[in-house]
Each structure stands twice: as C-alpha cells, then as structure tokens.
Amino acid sequence: xxxxxxxxxxxxxxxxxxxxxxxxxxxxxxxxxxxxxxxxxxxxxxxxxxxxxxxxxxxxxxxxxxxxxxxxxxxxxxxxxxxxxxxxxxxxxxxxxxxxxxxxxxxxxxxxxxxxxxxxxxxxxxxxxxxxxxxxxxxxxxxxxxxxxxxxxxxxxxxxxxxxxxxxxxxxxxxxxxxxxxxxxxxxxxxxxxxxxxxxx
Numbered sequence: 001x002x003x004x005x006x007x008x009x010x011x012x013x014x015x016x017x018x019x020x021x022x023x024x025x026x027x028x029x030x031x032x033x034x035x036x037x038x039x040x041x042x043x044x045x046x047x048x049x050x051x052x053x054x055x056x057x058x059x060x061x062x063x064x065x066x067x068x069x070x071x072x073x074x075x076x077x078x079x080x081x082x083x084x085x086x087x088x089x090x091x092x093x094x095x096x097x098x099x100x101x102x103x104x105x106x107x108x109x110x111x112x113x114x115x116x117x118x119x120x121x122x123x124x125x126x127x128x129x130x131x132x133x134x135x136x137x138x139x140x141x142x143x144x145x146x147x148x149x150x151x152x153x154x155x156x157x158x159x160x161x162x163x164x165x166x167x168x169x170x171x172x173x174x175x176x177x178x179x180x181x182x183x184x185x186x187x188x189x190x191x192x193x194x195x196x197x198x199x200x201x
Contacts, residue, residue: 136158
C-alpha cells in the first residue's frame with residue numbers, strides 16, 4: 001500500500017514530507033455522515049479513513065466527500081503501540097464516531113469518544129469489558145441485532161480456531177455474547193464492516 005506525500009493526494013501530517021512506511025495501517029472506513037439543508041444534501045457523503053502508525057503510535061485521518069480525497073489531519077498520539085485501533089462506531093449514541101481499541105498483550109478493550117470534529121482523545125481511553133484470550137481479535141462493529149435504534153455491537157474472530165462471535169452491547173456495557181457460524185479455514189480473514197451504500201444497514 002503506497003502512502004502519498006503532502007504534495008500528492010493524501011499526505012500524512014506527521015511532520016515529514018512523505019511516509020512510505022508499511023507501519024501505517026488503514027483501519028475502518030466505517031462512518032458515513034450526511035449534511036442536510038432542508039432535507040437536501042449539501043456536500044454529499046462524508047467519509048473518514050483512520051490510520052495508525054504502529055512504530056511510533058501516531059494517528060491520522062483522511063477526510064473524503066463522495067469518495068474524493070479532501071484533506072488529511074493529525075490526531076492525538078497513542079504511544080502504547082500494543083494498543084491497536086480495531087474498529088469504529090457510535091457507542092454513546094451522540095451521532096459522533098468513537099474509536100474501539102484492543103490491547104493485544106493484556107486483552108483489555110477501550111473506547112475513545114469522538115466529538116463534532118470526528119476526532120477523539122487517545123489518552124483518555126474508557127475501559128470496557130476485557131477478553132484476556134488474545135487469540136480473539138475484534139474485526140468490526142455493527143448493529144447485529146437488526147436494529148439501528150439499539151447500541152452498536154462488536155464482531156470477533158478467533159485467529160486460531162476460526163470461531164466467530166458477536167458481543168451485544170448497551171453503549172459501552174457488555175450485555176451478552178453469541179457464537180455465530182465458524183470458518184475453520186484460517187486463510188479467510190474478515191476485513192471490515194460498514195454501511196457502504198448509505199441505506200442504514
């Protein structure tokens with residue numbers, strides 16, 4: 001994956017002209033924000049792509065409109081690189097995007113709450129239910145109970161057994177877990193979840 005410089009489309013605001021390092025990881029294109037004026041879209045669909053540098057803990061964001069790159073901006077650094085940005089979702093139902101993080105050594109999980117600028121503090125992480133078996137990886141979020149009126153849920157995959165599971169959440173509070181169809185062939189990886197056609201699902 002090539003990372004473009006500031007002089008190209010999509011440069012990273014990390015104080016360098018270019019960064020072609022493989023340490024930058026694109027996570028989830030998981031938030032679609034509409035701007036309305038009298039129920040009429042003004043600019044169209046806003047998309048945010050969040051990046052994390054696992055060498056130094058830097059974080060960055062790309063802002064797109066209707067799929068076209070607009071600008072990039074730096075976000076607050078999270079220096080502990082064992083803490084991975086694994087998904088996004090609106091956990092506190094304030095319509096702003098939150099970050100979901102997992103510590104790959106301890107199994108602790110955290111949420112960083114977003115604001116009106118769709119950015120968040122990575123130094124004030126809110127702990128949620130932990131899962132100490134680090135073979136389980138968070139692979140996405142979604143409304144798996146079939147209703148967007150409820151809280152966003154967490155999708156898991158076990159990298160050793162191929163088991164898959166969903167955590168049903170009430171905000172940041174764990175409610176229950178259910179195993180779903182397993183895929184024992186570990187060559188299959190879940191990539192991401194998101195509302196790519198803006199239909200609410």
